[in-house]
Amino acid sequence: MDVLETVRWxxxxxxxxxxxxxxxxxxxxxLAAVDEVVDAIRTLAVRGAPAIGVAGAxxxxxxxxxxxxEKVCDHATFLRxxxxxxxxxxxxxxxxxxxxxxxxxxxKRLEDLESSGPFAGAGPAAAGVEALREEALAxxxxxxxxxxxxxxxxxxxxxxxxxxxxxxxxxxxxxGLATAGGGTALSAVFEATRQGKRIFVHVDETxxxxxxxxxxxxxxxxxxxxxxVHCDGAAAWLMKTRTIAAVLVGADRIAANGDTANKxxxxxxALAAREYGVPFYVVAPFSSFDLSLPSGCEIPxxxxxxxxxxxxxxxxxxxxxxxxxxxxxxxxDARLISAWVTERGVxxxxxxxxxxx
Amino acid sequence: MDVLETVRWxxxxxxxxxxxxxxxxxxxxxLAAVDEVVDAIRTLAVRGAPAIGVAGAxxxxxxxxxxxxEKVCDHATFLRxxxxxxxxxxxxxxxxxxxxxxxxxxxKRLEDLESSGPFAGAGPAAAGVEALREEALAxxxxxxxxxxxxxxxxxxxxxxxxxxxxxxxxxxxxxGLATAGGGTALSAVFEATRQGKRIFVHVDETxxxxxxxxxxxxxxxxxxxxxxVHCDGAAAWLMKTRTIAAVLVGADRIAANGDTANKxxxxxxALAAREYGVPFYVVAPFSSFDLSLPSGCEIPxxxxxxxxxxxxxxxxxxxxxxxxxxxxxxxxDARLISAWVTERGVxxxxxxxxxxx
Numbered sequence: 001m002d003v004l005e006t007v008r009w010x011x012x013x014x015x016x017x018x019x020x021x022x023x024x025x026x027x028x029x030x031l032a033a034v035d036e037v038v039d040a041i042r043t044l045a046v047r048g049a050p051a052i053g054v055a056g057a058x059x060x061x062x063x064x065x066x067x068x069x070e071k072v073c074d075h076a077t078f079l080r081x082x083x084x085x086x087x088x089x090x091x092x093x094x095x096x097x098x099x100x101x102x103x104x105x106x107x108k109r110l111e112d113l114e115s116s117g118p119f120a121g122a123g124p125a126a127a128g129v130e131a132l133r134e135e136a137l138a139x140x141x142x143x144x145x146x147x148x149x150x151x152x153x154x155x156x157x158x159x160x161x162x163x164x165x166x167x168x169x170x171x172x173x174x175x176g177l178a179t180a181g182g183g184t185a186l187s188a189v190f191e192a193t194r195q196g197k198r199i200f201v202h203v204d205e206t207x208x209x210x211x212x213x214x215x216x217x218x219x220x221x222x223x224x225x226x227x228x229v230h231c232d233g234a235a236a237w238l239m240k241t242r243t244i245a246a247v248l249v250g251a252d253r254i255a256a257n258g259d260t261a262n263k264x265x266x267x268x269x270a271l272a273a274r275e276y277g278v279p280f281y282v283v284a285p286f287s288s289f290d291l292s293l294p295s296g297c298e299i300p301x302x303x304x305x306x307x308x309x310x311x312x313x314x315x316x317x318x319x320x321x322x323x324x325x326x327x328x329x330x331x332x333d334a335r336l337i338s339a340w341v342t343e344r345g346v347x348x349x350x351x352x353x354x355x356x357x
Numbered sequence: 358m359d360v361l362e363t364v365r366w367x368x369x370x371x372x373x374x375x376x377x378x379x380x381x382x383x384x385x386x387x388l389a390a391v392d393e394v395v396d397a398i399r400t401l402a403v404r405g406a407p408a409i410g411v412a413g414a415x416x417x418x419x420x421x422x423x424x425x426x427e428k429v430c431d432h433a434t435f436l437r438x439x440x441x442x443x444x445x446x447x448x449x450x451x452x453x454x455x456x457x458x459x460x461x462x463x464x465k466r467l468e469d470l471e472s473s474g475p476f477a478g479a480g481p482a483a484a485g486v487e488a489l490r491e492e493a494l495a496x497x498x499x500x501x502x503x504x505x506x507x508x509x510x511x512x513x514x515x516x517x518x519x520x521x522x523x524x525x526x527x528x529x530x531x532x533g534l535a536t537a538g539g540g541t542a543l544s545a546v547f548e549a550t551r552q553g554k555r556i557f558v559h560v561d562e563t564x565x566x567x568x569x570x571x572x573x574x575x576x577x578x579x580x581x582x583x584x585x586v587h588c589d590g591a592a593a594w595l596m597k598t599r600t601i602a603a604v605l606v607g608a609d610r611i612a613a614n615g616d617t618a619n620k621x622x623x624x625x626x627a628l629a630a631r632e633y634g635v636p637f638y639v640v641a642p643f644s645s646f647d648l649s650l651p652s653g654c655e656i657p658x659x660x661x662x663x664x665x666x667x668x669x670x671x672x673x674x675x676x677x678x679x680x681x682x683x684x685x686x687x688x689x690d691a692r693l694i695s696a697w698v699t700e701r702g703v704x705x706x707x708x709x710x711x712x713x714x
Contacts, residue, residue: 023676202682205666207564207588210674213666217679228680229666231564232590233622237687240624265590267597271628309562309570309586315670317567319380322574323585325559330594 003148004176004219007046007055009141012065014058016046019177019211023218034063034085041092041099044209048178049252050147050285053098057140059089060106064136072129075114079132083107094300095261095329096252097290102143109139144180150285151182153343158188158248158283161339161346165198166245169235172206172263173215174250174283185248185283186216188341193225201227202244204235206263208308208326232265236272244278251284251340258334258351259296264327270336279338286342296331304328360505361533361576364403364412366498369422371415373403376534376568380575391420391442398449398456401566405535406609407504407642410455414497416446417463421493429486432471436489440464451657452618452686453609454647459500466496501537507642508539510700515545515605515640518696518703522555523602526592529563529620530572531607531640542605542640543573545698550582558584559601561592563620565665565683589622593629601635608641608697615691615708616653621684627693636695643699653688661685 005028007016013030014037021027029045031037037059040046046055063085064078071081086107090100110132162168172178174185183190189199201220206212213229220227230238238244247269253261260266260282273280293299306324310316318324340347362385365372370387371394378384386402388394394416397403403412420442421435428438443464447457467489519525529535531542540547546556558577563569570586577584587595595601604626610618617623617639630637650656663681668674675681697704 024673204590205564205674207562207590213675213679217675221676221679226680228682229675230682230684231621231666232588233561233564233620233625234682234684234687236625236628237621237684238682240687264588264594268590268593268625268629271593271632272625275628309588312669312674313672315672316381317562317669318570318574318586319578322570322578323583325585325587325591325595327587327591327594330591330597 003181006051006177006179006181007058008144009058009061009137014055014062016040016055017177018045019047019215020045023214031062033066034059034089037062038089038092041089047211048173049096049098049250049288050150050179050184051177052093052096053102053287054144054147054180056089056099057102057106057143060086060103061137061140063089064133075128075132078129079110079114082110093302095302098287101287105143106136106139110136147180147285148182150343151179151184151187154184154283154285154341155182155187155191157346158185158281158341159191159195159197161246161279161281161341162188162192162197162199163245167200167202167242168245169202169204169238169247169269170212170216171204171247171249171266171269173211173219174248175216175219177215177219178250184250184285185281186219188248188283189225190223193223199225201225202238203227203229204232204265204269205229206265207232211263235269239272239276239278246279246281247273248281248283251282251288252329253299254282254284254289254340255293255296255299256291257295258337258340258349259299260332260334260337261296261299261301261329262332264330267330267332270332274336280336281339281341282337283341286344296333299331301330302328360538363408363534363536363538364415365501366415366418366494371412371419373397373412374534375402376404376572377402380571388419390423391416391446394419395446395449398446404568405530406453406455406607406645407507407536407541408534409450409453410459410644411501411504411537413446413456414459414463414500417443417460418494418497420446421490432485432489435486436467436471439467450659452659455644458644462500463493463496467493504537504642505539507700508536508541508544511541511640511642511698512539512544512548514703515542515638515698516548516552516554518603518636518638518698519545519549519554519556520602524557524559524599525602526559526561526595526604526626527569527573528561528604528606528623528626530568530576531605532573532576534572534576535607541607541642542638543576545605545640546582547580550580556582558582559595560584560586561589561622561626562586563622564589568620592626596629596633596635603636603638604630605638605640608639608645609686610656611639611641611646611697612650612653612656613648614652615694615697615706616656617689617691617694618653618656618658618686619689621687624687624689627689631693637693638696638698639694640698643701653690656688658687659685
């Protein structure tokens with residue numbers, strides 16, 4: 001199976017597979033301006049914590065190319081304006097740490113070069129800015145390449161936790177679409193299947209935006225892996241009445257104590273998993289850890305538009321003026337998590353970030 | 358606020374408020390044939406355990422009127438054919454006990470009259486059949502009237518459990534639409550509000566058919582009670598992050614040990630309620646108890662069409678051929694339930710049906 005090209009650099013643009021149109025249509029969009037990148041991230045045309053990290057990093061490279069005129073009169077001015085663009089991209093979605101992490105990494109690379117590297121001090125401004133632009137793209141491309149390698153490593157570590165034959169529950173979308181193309185939690189299923197294990201995936205549809213029903217089912221169908229979609233409310237009943245080998249979820253941000261922010265509904269799944277003795281695994285790159293936050297209480301939780309709950313496919317499902325509450329994420333306590341799987345291996349509780357380094 | 362006319366007898370027909378068209382349109386349909394009643398129950402045009410009980414009973418009265426010719430040549434033949442119609446209506450939905458209970462009650466009334474009452478033995482067949490028809494309707498009307506009284510009694514007992522001011526979580530629809538017009542769990546909120554208590558209702562949207570988003574919000578808006586709709590997966594996060602006074606749910610069937618079948622997603626709510634110390638109340642008429650079943654394991658769980666998960670409002674949300682699993686109900690263990698509220702009062706655990714009689 002080919003790796004998905006969720007997000008790539010293509011001839012001076014950020015090319016994304018528009019996830020809002022899946023599973024109906026497979027449409028790629030070439031984003032030529034920072035505003036378009038911000039909009040694509042905000043509207044979930046590109047989504048999934050690692051994927052928006054890569055899209056954000058490429059967005060910074062795009063910003064570096066599109067800054068012109070007075071804004072590039074010298075290195076310092078260029079970097080100051082680029083920082084504004086970085087902040088704009090990072091603000092597109094608040095919960096996933098990867099977006100700020102990836103954009104910040106590109107920015108830091110340029111700042112380091114500017115202060116201590118070959119561009120330090122005076123020099124021909126235009127040539128220096130062009131070199132910084134190239135370096136922004138090179139760093140973003142490294143993040144993308146590394147993301148594919150991280151997925152492969154998470155896939156190996158995650159697959160080792162799965163039985164020769166069994167059923168798992170998947171929440172939201174944690175496949176290739178959530179990353180540069182490999183996947184986080186779902187990559188473990190892809191790898192286990194490649195190894196000859198027989199895994200059946202029970203797919204949480206994942207309201208309100210149905211990433212499970214729309215995207216995970218599309219990926220599993222593409223990979224020829226057996227699955228069935230169910231409503232989120234049915235997952236506890238599923239764990240009570242069938243033998244489930246594992247719940248596999250991703251993460252948008254993990255605090256220093258292991259508390260894990262992920263797509264809303266994850267906490268509910270974790271409570272049911274504990275009740276029915278089902279291992280609950282979080283699979284995410286190590287960059288999802290935000291060790292600056294002592295616990296999940298400090299993780300900002302994005303609240304999205306009420307309209308996502310009020311209508312589907314243009315059809316109203318509530319009275320037009322019905323108030324709605326739409327948190328996009330929730331935080332699962334570390335004590336409910338059986339293990340955190342990163343590219344570095346499997347960390348079991350009690351959680352210690354030292355053991356994950 | 359007027360009592361909803363969810364289901365009524367009207368000039369030889371069963372008149373229902375078509376719940377599949379709410380909240381967009383308030384359309385009443387007059388069902389003139391048993392097939393139409395069965396179809397309305399199966400498609401959830403009329404839904405809610407008590408409401409389908411009343412609709413079923415009126416359906417039996419309708420069947421009694423529409424049997425003709427050879428099928429009414431004598432009392433015994435008439436009753437035998439009527440029994441076939443009763444079985445057909447009862448089979449429309451398997452989980453709620455109320456449907457079989459209400460249809461069976463009308464049938465038993467006629468059988469009792471036929472064997473020991475004024476119609477016992479020989480007599481003019483036509484006159485006797487007509488009298489039985491009238492009695493079928495009279496018994497169904499009694500069930501309807503009693504349902505309204507049961508709602509009022511459940512409302513009083515339930516309201517007494519609610520604080521002067523607080524937030525509750527509602528699942529599926531348990532208001533007037535779920536009964537002949539009063540309500541089960543939501544009737545407690547209506548009554549508490551009437552008493553001057555300030556109750557805010559957090560409405561589980563209740564996938565797949567969105568009875569919370571569509572119907573509960575419509576009823577709360579009509580009653581002027583403040584509310585907000587959320588996705589089912591957000592309920593655990595709601596209980597973790599806000600002070601919730603109670604979770605209020607209905608029931609489709611309650612086994613002799615207190616295990617309670619209700620709309621899928623109820624079990625998940627109960628697990629979260631226990632985790633976060635939120636009282637979990639089941640509000641249902643005593644007729645919801647099926648004392649012939651020792652535990653919830655014996656309750657039949659209806660599985661509905663995969664299409665309910667695959668599309669919404671005509672829009673596909675999964676690949677067209679995506680397999681889906683769609684249990685309409687789940688069973689919550691008695692140990693997770695804080696109290697059962699019926700028209701007879703409040704029963705606390707450990708569950709004993711003797712104390713509820």
